[in-house]
Amino acid sequence: MEAELSPPPGGLQLASVAILDKALIAAADHAARYWTSADPGPLRPGTEAHTRAVAHMFRETFNPYKPTVIDWPHLDVEARERLISLPIWDIAVQTEGKARIRMLAYAHSLADPLWRESIELNGWEEGRHKMVLANLVAAYGITLEPEPPYPPPQNTEWAYLVTGFSECIDSFFAFGLFALAERSGFFPPELVETFEPVMQEECRHILLFANWLAWHRRTITWWRRPWFEVKVAAAWLFLGWERIGLARGMDDGQDGRGKPQDNNFTVTGSKAVTDGDVSIPDLLTLCLAENDRRFAGYDTRLRRPTTMPALARLALRFMGRKQPIPSGTAS
């Protein structure tokens, strides 16, 4: 775990003491959630206008919070126990560490300076998430397993694909679970509020990934495209397999010391953040609503991740649940 956070790439500024000012925090939070390109034309993936807009979006929605100045709120005994008993801390820290190195490795393999800069900043933000989590566990006395090394990936594109789709799956459910935790009052509002910028940052990350995917599909040579689609399908199969537990012990599924990691937190998570049982249709409906809410502030000409919302709507239809009305334009 790095003791100090290096500055973000691209000359972006980290706020330190000044970010403690409430008005500045509110302005940074607003800037991270709302962004529309000044370019009035269409933003078709593969065009220079689209690439430029995505790079501007990612840079201008950067939230300059500094993990070391986060003031972790006091928790009563029960809330602290609930937090400590969540089975996620080891995998959460390690996932951020892996995401960081994979994103940086892929960014550095790119020739296009705008995509390289955006994905590099994304990787840097994963390192910051890791530091936020490290500070959180230290503040509440949560003990972590020793961390494994994070070697750079051999196949940078595959590693980025798996990381990006993995974030699309995890963020979709995390949005709903986070809202559930907020509503249940299981954790004090100050703690939920403190963690909120990290959740919105994951929304930005999968927005960037969806637009990278669309750009990549348009710009790779026609003869590489079928193989790329095979890799996309393989990434989904791998992640689905991992999440139903069959892949435990392979790559991300186990920490190498025989301790199972909870890649299925969503299944048990709703019970962990609320005192009542939440039905699967209710949880999916909430995930969809939160997903729409978090993306609503970004330029509707940019692509959104669509697979998880589509799967959730399909599942709800099978369960006989009335479909929530989607907001914004997804593609």
Ligand SMILES: [Fe+2]
């Ligand atoms: Fe992250």
Ligand SMILES: [Fe+2]
């Ligand atoms: Fe992320």
